[in-house]
Amino acid sequence: MDMLLLSIVIVLFAFMMGITVYIAGKRTSTTEDFMVAGRDTHPYIMAMSYGATFISTAAIVGFGGIAGQYGMGILWLVFCNILIGVFIAFVLFGKRTRKMGKNIGALTFPEFLSKRFDSKFLQYFSGLIIFLGMPLYAAVVLIGAARFVETTLLVDFQLALVGMAVIIAFYVIYGGIKGVMYTDAVQGTIMFFGMIFLLGFTYYSLGGVTTAHQSLTNIAYLVPESARAFGCNGWTEFPTFGSQLWWYLVSTIIMGVGIGVLAQPQLIVRFMTVKSDKELHRGVLMGGVFIFVITGSAYVTGSLSNVYFLRETGQIAVQVAQNNIDSIIPIFINMALPEWFTYLFMLTLLSAVMSTLSAQFHVQGTALGRDIYETIFGKKEENSVLITRIGILIAVLIALVLAFILPGSIVAQGTSLFMGICAAAFLPAFACSIFWKRTNKAGVIVGMILGTFTSLFWLLFVYAKTAGGLGLVTLLTGQTSILTQPWSIMDPLVIAVPIALISTIIVSLCTKPPSKELVEKSFNGI
Secondary structure, eight states: OOHHHHHHHHHHHHHHHHHHHHHHHHTOOSHHHHHHGGGOOOHHHHHHHHHHHHSOHIIIIIIHHHHHHHOGGGGHHHHHHHIIIIIIIIIIIIHHHHHHHHHHTOOSHHHHHHHHHTOHHHHHHHHHHHHHHHHHHHHHHHHHHHHHHHHHHOOOHHHHHHHHHHHHHHHHHHHHHHHHHHHHHHHHHHHHHHHHHHHHHHHHHTTSHHHHHHHHHHTGGGSOHHHHHHTOOOTTSOOOTTSHHHHIIIIIIIIHHHHHGGGOHHHHGGGGGSSSHHHHHHHHHHHHHHHHHHHHHHHHHHHHHHHHHHHHHSSOHHHHTTTOGGGHHHHHHHHHSOHHHHHHHHHHHHHHHHHHHHHHHHHHHHIIIIIIIHHHHOOOGGGHHHHHHHHHHHHHHHHHHHHHHOOSSOHHHHHHHHHHHHHHHHHHHHHHHHHOTTOOHHHHHHHHHHHHHHHHHIIIIIOHHHHHHHOHHHHHHSSSOSSOTTGGGSOHHHHHHHHHHHHHHHHHHHSOOOOHHHHHHHTTTO
16 A cells, blocks of 8 residues: 555545534534524535435445446436436425425424424334434445445454544534535535546446447356346346346335435435525536436446456456455455555545435434434423434444444345335325325324334345345244245335325325315415
């Protein structure tokens, strides 16, 4: 390692983050500043913060590793991310969320649901789902970055985990959501240019776009028998229709992440940080380009790494990574790219993990402090910031513990599962709350409870990929699932979201409508 170059890179990065956090801290003085950035965020900061929070090491390392193992079929996720995660999210959901959030004075997503339907239960129940479920997502993001630091700097994996968690916790606790969003904007910019260089250099080293893709097509015969039996036909072909890999790719990866993004609390709250629809409109193009570059570059590079590894080592990517697909991208970066870029790319991955984790820790802290503690115990709002900071610290500790005990090749799967749970629990309630005036408290409560527990039941007893791994269904039945295919390979989202949506609609229609005053207040100006 070139210690001088490495030191310069790290010092410059730390200086930029330090200045950014200091400015954010100085501009954070009220609860509204700490929770929703005073509702006057610049569109560039909002768009970059949204994109950087959405795209983490899970996308670059985890899903890049999936692409290295199974190919470019995952590129459909890029399309879904842009269409659903940016355009539909900003234009259809974002505008209504911003206006309604301001009308009812909501500072968090659970509080948004609570005030929209006049239900304290919705606030603390949603807060519990966030606080208990999000640590899995935070842990896998931490793992993704720590794996890269481990292979690049030869730093102990556990030391890398602790170091990053401590740094992120400091600036989230100090600067609140302004600290999160300001640093997100800087980190997102670094990510953008880092991934452009990565993709360009990958194509250059493999002889150009056409040659690289043709070479990848030509080695389809090297797909391992286990992957072929799973449904993989090559790295440039979509999996066999109806196969286990097809269901995993479509229902868990593409739908789980592509649709689940609409119900991510840490992203929803971004819409409440801007002062007008104009900022959201400006953010669509910036957010779309950002997502396209970051995710597209990671997935293409992951797939093409097979060509590089075969040429240099005589093995395909999953063999070089010794079956730990979370190591494919880090190993490729260290083997294929110039040493100076390895250090700069370290900043890209650090930016990805810090931007996503800071948002996760912030929303977990607000969930524990404002949505659970204050709602249940009726404490005064003056203590919101202090209690939220304590919640952030607890969230960091839980994520660290999980990161130590989770198995390998978990990054992409953990991300998809959390987004799927959020979609089942929150998406029907969130969509109905901003689009359908007839939705009432009873309908949302029933839908949220059914969606949550249907998703958990499917994960524990039906979806073989998780049920078998967790072992409860095996202990009780001796099998990895209580149902056979295709049910056992369908992601919980496919079942739980329709159940939650249908139950929300039916119960709302069969029970007393919400008060006219509450509806008029919520939909004022929408």
